[in-house]
C-alpha cells in the first residue's frame with residue numbers, strides 16, 4: 414500500500430520526495446521505536462540527514478542550501494512523518510525559524526547565522542510560546558528594551574524546540590506598548606544560546622514525539638546587539654504570521670504522514686488477524702471503516718496540496734494554510750483512533766507502531782497554533 418504516491422506532487426518535487434523516502438526507510442523507520450522508547454535526541458540520524466542534504470535545505474543556494482520551495486518541503490515532510498514523527502520533528506527543527514532571517518534579515522545576519530545551519534555546523538530554534546501565553550501572540554510578556562546599541566531581553570519561553578541544543582534561536586519579544594496597535598508591539602531577534610543570561614533546560618518527558626526535545630528558557634538581562642534585530646522594530650508579529658503560513662503547510666504534511674502510517678498499520682493488521690474463523694478484514698464493517706479512513710486521507714491530501722500551491726503563489730495564504738493544517742491534522746487523529754480500534758487489545762502495546770502514531774497525532778492539532786485558532790483564521794479570512 415503506497416498512500417503517499419507521487420502523482421499529486423508537482424513534478425519538480427518528485428526527485429527529492431524519492432530521496433526522502435529512501436532516507437526514511439534506511440535511517441528513520443528502523444530506529445523509530447527505539448528512539449521513541451528511550452526518548453533520546455537522535456543525533457546520529459540528524460547527522461545522516463545533513464550528509465544526505467535533506468536537512469535545512471530550504472535555505473537558498475547562495476547561502477549553502479538547496480533552496481527547496483514549499484512543494485519540495487511538503488514532499489519531504491510527508492515521507493519523514495510517515496516513518497516517525499518524533500525523529501522527523503528533530504530533523505525539521507534543526508533549521509526552525511531560519512526562513513524568517515533569510516527572507517527578511519540582512520546579508521550579515523545570513524552569513525553569520527544561516528550559512529552554518531545550511532552547512533550542518535549549527536542548529537537553530539524559534540522561541541515564541543511562553544509558560545503563561547501560548548495562543549495569544551499579541552499577549553507575550555518577554556520584553557526587549559533598547560539600551561544604547563543593544564537590546565536587553567527579560568522573560569521566559571516554553572516548549573522551545575532545540576532551546577537546549579541550538580546554537581542560536583529566533584526570539585519573539587515585546588518592544589512596544591501601544592494599546593491601539595497591539596500587533597505592532599513585537600519584534601524578532603537572533604539570540605545566540607551562549608549569551609550571558611540565557612538559561613535553558615528540557616521540559617518534562619512527553620508522551621508523544623519523544624525523539625524531539627523542547628525547552629524552558631529563562632532570559633535574564635540577556636543582551637544582544639541591535640544588529641540582531643530581524644527586519645524593523647515592531648515587525649515581529651507580521652513576520653511570524655508570514656512564516657506560519659508556510660509552517661502550517663509543513664504541519665499539514667505531519668498530519669498526512671501520520672495518517673498514512675495509521676492506515677497502513679491498520680490495513681496490515683486486519684488482513685492478518687483472524688476471529689470467528691476468518692480474517693477480521695473480511696468483515697464488512699471493518700472494510701467500511703478502512704474505506705472511511707481512505708476517504709478522509711485522500712480528502713486531506715488533496716486539500717493540502719491545493720493549499721500548498723495557493724500559499725506558494727501568495728494567494729490568501731492565511732486562509733489556505735489554516736484550512737489544510739486543521740483538516741490534515743484532525744484527519745490524522747480520526748484515522749489513528751480507528752486504527753487503534755481495529756487492533757483490539759494489541760493496540761495499546763507500547764511497542765506497536767499504531768500506539769506511537771496514536772500518541773503522536775495529539776501534537777500537530779496543537780502546535781503551529783491550536784486548531785481553534787486556525788478556525789478563527791479560516792472564518793476571518795474566508796474569501
Ligand SMILES: Cc1cc2nc3c(=O)[nH]c(=O)nc-3n(C[C@H](O)[C@H](O)[C@H](O)COP(=O)(O)OP(=O)(O)OC[C@H]3O[C@@H](n4cnc5c(N)ncnc54)[C@H](O)[C@@H]3O)c2cc1C
Nearest residue numbers: 539540541542546547548572573574779780781782783785
Ligand atoms: C511538541 C511541541 C513542540 C512545540 N514547539 C514549539 C517551538 O519550537 N516554539 C514555540 O514557540 N512554541 C512551540 N510549541 C508551543 C505551541 O505552539 C503551543 O503549545 C500552542 O501555540 C498552544 O499554546 P498553549 O499550549 O499555551 O495552549 P493555550 O494557548 O493555553 O490554549 C489551550 C487550549 O485552549 C483553547 N483555546 C485557546 N485560545 C482559544 C481561542 N481563542 N478560541 C478557542 N479556544 C482557544 C484551545 O483548545 C487550546 O488548545 C510547541 C508545542 C508542542 C506541544
